[in-house]
Amino acid sequence: MSHDHPSGRRSFLRTVGVGVGMGAAVVGFDAGSRAWATQAVGAGAAPNDALPHLDGTLLTDPAALAPYADDFGHLVTGRTPRAVLLPGSVADICKMIRYCGPRGIDVAPRGQGHQCFGQAQVEAGLVIDMGPLAGIVVDPVRRTVEVQAGAVWSAVLDACLGHGLTPPVFTDYIELSVGGTLSAGGLGGAAQHHGAQVDTVLELDVVTGTGELVTCSATRHAELFDSARAGLGQVGVITRAVLEVVPARAHVRKYTLTYAEVSALTAAQRRVVRDGRFDWLEGAAAALPGGGGWQFQLEGAVYYDAVAPDDDAVIGDLGFQGTAEIEEFDYRGFVDDLAPAVAYLKSTGEWYDPHPWYDMLLPDAATDEYVAATMAGLSVGDIGPSGVVLLYPIPTGGLRTPLLRRPEGELVFLFAVLRTAAPDPGALPAAVMQEGNRELYLKAQAFGGTIYPVDSIPMSAADWRVQYGDRWDAFRAAKRRFDPHGVLTPGQGIFRETVS
Ligand SMILES: Cc1cc2nc3c(=O)[nH]c(=O)nc-3n(C[C@H](O)[C@H](O)[C@H](O)COP(=O)(O)OP(=O)(O)OC[C@H]3O[C@@H](n4cnc5c(N)ncnc54)[C@H](O)[C@@H]3O)c2cc1C
Structure with missing residues (x-):
């Protein structure tokens, strides 16, 4: 899905990607039974902790949840979420994280589910399917592309080629989400000249573990910028990225x-x-x-x-x-x-x-x-x-x-x-x-x-500590700061034992 250049970023965020059913249900989490309870809107009193109204949809039907308990690896299966959010807006993500965090309900964003080891799965928690947030806006003058994190790279490529431009680095397979590869790094054959895809990011919008939407870059909220890029979903959900683009050769x-x-x-x-x-x-x-x-x-x-x-x-x-x-x-x-x-x-x-x-x-x-x-x-x-x-x-x-x-x-x-x-x-x-x-x-x-x-x-x-080496303490501090409830993306298995 490609869009004309918007008059302003906020309007872009409000208007793009609302392609799913409007919130038709209020769903509450019953802390006693640890079960999601669904009620039709207006049908009697909502549970005490009923969810706010959503622009998008919350799936709770077991058949609809089943695909989210699996991924490309098919090695970890059966971590079934309680619900899946198909966000109708970025505000839905903020609201749901604000809801889940204090209740200790785990949350994981999911792009195309092409990780191999359950990294986007979350047992009895909330999966946020980023697919509906897939807007793309190319700015040929600034040579940038602004994308919502659920967009796949093939769509980003097509939108950019319409202006004779291209992101400089692609992964070998391009039906992966922008949020998914930016959370890992994004390596490919052009990395020898341009670094990884994360090195081509100019700005990000991230919804942190407190449900706050923060715009960050190398000069603005740099700690969040540096811990969201290649951050494996530990400090927030990337909802929007501004990326460098270069002229495409024929x-x-x-x-x-x-x-x-x-x-x-x-x-x-x-x-x-x-x-x-x-x-x-x-x-x-x-x-x-x-x-x-x-x-x-x-x-x-x-x-x-x-x-x-x-x-x-x-x-x-x-x-x-x-x-x-x-x-x-x-x-x-x-x-x-x-x-x-x-x-x-x-x-x-x-x-x-x-x-x-x-x-x-x-x-x-x-x-x-x-x-x-x-x-x-x-x-x-x-x-x-x-x-x-x-x-x-x-x-x-x-x-x-x-x-x-x-x-x-x-x-x-x-x-x-x-x-x-x-x-x-x-x-x-x-x-x-x-x-x-x-x-x-x-x-x-x-x-x-x-x-x-x-x-x-x-x-x-211990392996994760070795992996992050001299960045371990900073990563851990960022996790505590931006995900104080420790609920984000547990499927990566990095902080579960170490963040209280
Ligand atoms: C066939 C194939 C070829 C590949 N080739 C390459 C390659 O050449 N180079 C390369 O670098 N990688 C490659 N990959 C790996 C791929 O980049 C990663 O697995 C990537 O994370 C998958 O993206 P996804 O949209 O499926 O993410 P998912 O599997 O849905 O999510 C991956 C992780 O990122 C988190 N996440 C997803 N969206 C967001 C978001 N918006 N904000 C924060 N966290 C988020 C999830 O919670 C999860 O932990 C390949 C994968 C496949 C299947």
Whole structure:
């Protein structure tokens, strides 16, 4: 949904996204039975703690709640909320958090539910489905886009392309919500030039754990800004973001180059990341036919308008094996190039299988040895036939958001083992894959690796402290300040034991 530029921000917030049924019921929380009680408006006295009237809808029907007790991972299921808010306005979110906080009712915002480990689930609490708040306004003069957090990135891309603009960084899959990726970080092949998506945020609106709507930026309520970006929903619900956009190029030429060894791939990646010849850079491991191990692929893309890149100048010095694969895309097709694979996996059903995902940022110096050893120990069966392994470098100079944790040093490597657990007899069960992920994690943690928290690695309280390192105390203080009731987004499992 795209909208013309509004006369003022507040009117935007009031008018956009009210696409759901108007509040038709008053629902109260009975503290005695810990049950939500529903009454028709005007049908006798409301319970003492009856909810305020809402612009949107509160779902309480068990059938409507069921999808919110699951997510893309299908590893954590059965944490059924008492209610789901389909907000008709940002005010609904404020009102519901004000209602839930003092009553100790947990609250979790949910974008597209594409986390893997119950991060947006909340047992017996309130899920806020951000989907209805999906307004998008492009300002071509300031080169910004103002988005409500429930908007998906594909819609943001389309709205921006209408003005010849684009957000600079996309995740590989773009049917994710803006709030969902900004709560994690948002990494992709353009992060080498622009940092993570959170590094492109100019301003946020956040509803804190006291139900207060606060506009924050690097210069205004900076503590909230720094703890909401990549803050995993711990200090508030992001409702609106103002993001930088850049001119979009018309065409993209993508090169896929093959290497036999991890170290040969990473050597080429270090070289190209240093000189910045690619606009977009990733890499992957691909299974050799016949179960004969892995080969490694550099994937680099050059964006252009009229003049196509000189292939020899781009890849001639990169020492790859065999023939380079060269593909042409229009810009939108490139950003959304995962779409055909997703459609295929949906058609086979594999998209709906459990996803025990492992996603780490590794220090440069440890990457070659660790990844080579890890891949030597993995077969296709260990990651599932539709599993994916990603490996690409990101210079840390652009990763400026404090809570997006990453190892020390000028360069880190994203290493992701994105497993799919097929239900077939004989296939490796999801629980065994998760144990494998945990072992891999502990090895990487020992040399300074940090999780990129879109995974399903079970984490102890001690692991979270290690993850946040010198930011732990500040994060904990922000949690206490902005979520004093300790009710926000418990599914991340970070503060439950430590915040009273
Ligand atoms: C196929 C696929 C490919 C992916 N590729 C990439 C990639 O290339 N790069 C990358 O960085 N990530 C990638 N991801 C991971 C993805 O970015 C995260 O899982 C993201 O959080 C999912 O967004 P969502 O809208 O589904 O969020 P949800 O799963 O709904 O929520 C994620 C977390 O954020 C919280 N949250 C949601 N909305 C808000 C909000 N408005 N305010 C505060 N907190 C909120 C939730 O409570 C939850 O804890 C991929 C995921 C999938 C499934």
